Amino acid sequence: MSDKITFMIDGVEVQAQPGQTIMVAADAAGIYIPRLCAHKDLAPFGSCRVCTVLVNGRPQSACTQPAAEGIMVENNTKKMTKMRANLIEMLLVEGNHYCPYCEKSGNCELQALAYRFGVMVPKYPFMFPNRDVDASHPDILIDRNRCVLCARCVRASRDLDGKNVFQFVGRGPEKRVEVNANARLADTNADVTDKAVDICPVGALLRKRVGFEVPIGKRLYDSKPIGSDIEAQKGA
Amino acid sequence: MPTTDKTKRIVIEPVTRVEGHGKVTILLDEKSKVKQARLHIVEFRGFERFIQGRPFWEIPVMVQRLCGICPVSHHLAAAKAMDRIVGGENLTPTAEKMRLLMHHGQFLQSHALHFFHLCSPDLLFGFDADVAIRNVIGVAAKYPELAVQGVMMRKYGQEVIKVTAGKKIHGTGAIPGGINKNLSIAERDELLRDIDQMIEWGKSAVKIAKDYTVENLEKLAPFGSFDSNHLSIIRSDGAYDIYDGGLRAIDFEGNKIFDHVDNQVYNDYIAEEVRPWSYMKFPFIKSIGPENGWYRVGPLARVNNADYFDSPLAEAERKEFMAVTNDKPNNITMAYHWARMIEMMHSIEKIKELLNDTDLQGTDLVVKGDRREETVGIIEAPRGTLFHHYKVDKNDQITMGNLIVSTTSNNEPMNRAVQKVAEDHLSGVEITEGLLNHVEVAIRAYDPCLSCATHAMGQMPLVVELFDCEGNLLDKKQK
Numbered sequence: 001m002s003d004k005i006t007f008m009i010d011g012v013e014v015q016a017q018p019g020q021t022i023m024v025a026a027d028a029a030g031i032y033i034p035r036l037c038a039h040k041d042l043a044p045f046g047s048c049r050v051c052t053v054l055v056n057g058r059p060q061s062a063c064t065q066p067a068a069e070g071i072m073v074e075n076n077t078k079k080m081t082k083m084r085a086n087l088i089e090m091l092l093v094e095g096n097h098y099c100p101y102c103e104k105s106g107n108c109e110l111q112a113l114a115y116r117f118g119v120m121v122p123k124y125p126f127m128f129p130n131r132d133v134d135a136s137h138p139d140i141l142i143d144r145n146r147c148v149l150c151a152r153c154v155r156a157s158r159d160l161d162g163k164n165v166f167q168f169v170g171r172g173p174e175k176r177v178e179v180n181a182n183a184r185l186a187d188t189n190a191d192v193t194d195k196a197v198d199i200c201p202v203g204a205l206l207r208k209r210v211g212f213e214v215p216i217g218k219r220l221y222d223s224k225p226i227g228s229d230i231e232a233q234k235g236a
Numbered sequence: 237m238p239t240t241d242k243t244k245r246i247v248i249e250p251v252t253r254v255e256g257h258g259k260v261t262i263l264l265d266e267k268s269k270v271k272q273a274r275l276h277i278v279e280f281r282g283f284e285r286f287i288q289g290r291p292f293w294e295i296p297v298m299v300q301r302l303c304g305i306c307p308v309s310h311h312l313a314a315a316k317a318m319d320r321i322v323g324g325e326n327l328t329p330t331a332e333k334m335r336l337l338m339h340h341g342q343f344l345q346s347h348a349l350h351f352f353h354l355c356s357p358d359l360l361f362g363f364d365a366d367v368a369i370r371n372v373i374g375v376a377a378k379y380p381e382l383a384v385q386g387v388m389m390r391k392y393g394q395e396v397i398k399v400t401a402g403k404k405i406h407g408t409g410a411i412p413g414g415i416n417k418n419l420s421i422a423e424r425d426e427l428l429r430d431i432d433q434m435i436e437w438g439k440s441a442v443k444i445a446k447d448y449t450v451e452n453l454e455k456l457a458p459f460g461s462f463d464s465n466h467l468s469i470i471r472s473d474g475a476y477d478i479y480d481g482g483l484r485a486i487d488f489e490g491n492k493i494f495d496h497v498d499n500q501v502y503n504d505y506i507a508e509e510v511r512p513w514s515y516m517k518f519p520f521i522k523s524i525g526p527e528n529g530w531y532r533v534g535p536l537a538r539v540n541n542a543d544y545f546d547s548p549l550a551e552a553e554r555k556e557f558m559a560v561t562n563d564k565p566n567n568i569t570m571a572y573h574w575a576r577m578i579e580m581m582h583s584i585e586k587i588k589e590l591l592n593d594t595d596l597q598g599t600d601l602v603v604k605g606d607r608r609e610e611t612v613g614i615i616e617a618p619r620g621t622l623f624h625h626y627k628v629d630k631n632d633q634i635t636m637g638n639l640i641v642s643t644t645s646n647n648e649p650m651n652r653a654v655q656k657v658a659e660d661h662l663s664g665v666e667i668t669e670g671l672l673n674h675v676e677v678a679i680r681a682y683d684p685c686l687s688c689a690t691h692a693m694g695q696m697p698l699v700v701e702l703f704d705c706e707g708n709l710l711d712k713k714q715k
């Protein structure tokens with residue numbers, strides 16, 4: 001008997017290795033489950049809930065939930081799409097996301113999710129939080145206006161760079177990404193070669209002076225929606 | 237209308253077919269003579285605060301949002317400024333020519349929009365023709381070919397912008413020290429296909445403006461006209477240039493006030509005056525002072541200032557234009573239209589020249605050199621000279637921004653034009669819609685971009701309100 005787990009996503013049979021999450025198994029099968037805080041090089045964190053699926057009818061985050069024999073997963077259904085659109089909208093109104101002049105536009109995972117799930121003008125009121133920019137580092141910029149608190153930078157700095165440059169402070173609406181120094185990013189040991197610098201899904205953590213170097217049409221999500229790379233695996 | 241022995245105040249708001257919001261107030265005295273006429277523009281200065289703290293490389297993309305009509309001008313003025321921040325002001329040929337192409341595309345689309353959509357109804361049907369036909373729909377019905385040309389020329393200009401900036405509106409092409417793409421052969425060939433058609437249409441557009449002006453010269457010459465200084469940038473050899481050059485100012489007779497002034501020291505030569513009744517500042521030439529130092533910018537000023545156009549068709553047209561005033565500067569407000577069409581001709585010729593230049597397929601796109609912390613970028617926008625002035629700190633953040641947009645420079649001239657037309661046409665007569673339109677015709681000649689916002693053209697209602705000097709509403713007209 002094989003040690004593979006078999007389960008269903010939207011009526012399609014999917015196989016997983018024991019211990020694999022639903023998301024990893026779905027990826028291998030060419031089924032896209034949307035995500036924001038999850039990243040292939042990082043341990044799952046489960047904070048954004050964009051990857052929420054129904055497992056035997058109960059909401060679970062696919063990036064943390066292990067696959068189990070015989071479970072029925074609902075992913076790409078009307079109900080889930082609507083719920084995800086709502087989540088994306090909430091993320092958009094919570095920060096100051098001005099795509100028209102954001103250099104991450106076209107390469108931004110949040111914007112790409114909004115396009116994929118048809119979020120155009122959010123129905124929730126914008127919160128216009130007062131957040132600041134830390135431009136003290138010669139090569140790296142933090143614009144907290146756009147931070148979605150995914151903790152990718154926190155995890156990458158700790159787990160990939162072995163540094164702990166970033167950490168969260170505060171709770172609820174006060175929660176923000178801070179640096180492990182008295183005041184500014186310039187006072188940390190952050191370096192432009194750190195893996196953490198390129199891992200932000202939005203335009204909150206940036207390499208300086210890159211700006212709009214990539215022309216419109218050549219950006220990551222200009223021609224194909226987010227998740228297309230995973231869907232291209234189907235049958236491969 | 238109730239009679240009153242007090243001064244009456246007429247408010248025209250908003251000015252139709254002028255992009256953005258404006259308000260005209262006309263004060264009549266007890267004999268219904270025009271006492272004072274003013275154009276009020278709400279200028280969005282908040283922007284200069286808003287950019288503080290933003291990283292400098294974001295600015296060329298961000299500032300475009302000031303305007304839905306000529307965003308490319310803001311994009312390029314800011315990019316020119318940021319070139320100096322990164323020490324990359326000596327652009328590679330590919331970068332400079334891509335920007336030039338973008339800018340000429342912008343002139344084509346903006347001038348075509350202005351002339352065909354906004355102004356041709358006044359010229360074709362008369363200033364006081366029935367409002368029901370005096371609009372772009374009326375033009376389309378009576379002169380379908382002309383309306384189609386207007387639309388197609390504008391579209392062509394937008395296509396030029398798209399291949400240089402990535403999008404028809406609010407693209408990203410120019411970056412500090414260069415450009416983010418070159419022109420592919422496919423993009424070039426697509427544009428070359430229709431360029432000769434554009435040249436033909438450009439010629440006929442100049443002819444319409446020229447014939448109209450020459451035939452009606454007697455009526456147009458005094459209409460909203462006055463002598464003024466003229467300001468623009470100029471190429472080092474005196475040729476017309478809209479992208480780069482020193483500042484030139486001449487007086488109403490053509491005497492040079494200053495010439496080839498380095499953009500970086502513009503504020504040694506130009507200052508801005510604040511007046512209590514207007515949100516918008518009034519720029520003036522320092523050496524002459526605020527009283528007489530104001531100046532016109534835009535097509536009329538540029539054609540007056542140019543020693544020559546470096547393209548044959550536009551240069552021939554310029555000579556004819558200057559001959560009307562015996563080679564002295566033309567100070568006729570309504571001559572803006574003719575000058576504008578000569579410029580459009582030039583932009584089409586330059587687009588053709590650039591498309592045939594293989595430098596546009598070059599791959600050397602960006603240069604950088606020694607950092608600077610203060611910078612000025614000056615460019616000619618379709619509506620006139622545009623000044624961008626910034627300071628950037630060592631963390632790459634903007635600490636100061638000052639913008640003088642062309643509508644601000646034309647603030648005094650437009651007010652003069654409004655005053656002149658009101659005095660000449662509205663004094664002591666019963667005010668009709670047609671007469672009020674005369675005021676707008678004069679404003680439209682300058683093509684102001686009032687609050688730099690895009691509106692559906694010709695859709696805004698015209699509200700005319702009469703007040704006495706205590707602010708009581710006496711009468712109200714609505715178009």
Ligand code: SF4
Nearest residue numbers: 147148150151153200
């Ligand atoms: S800065 Fe970017 S990577 Fe870090 S928590 Fe915020 S959004 Fe996530």
Ligand code: FES
Nearest residue numbers: 037046048049063
């Ligand atoms: S991707 Fe699963 S919770 Fe964020």
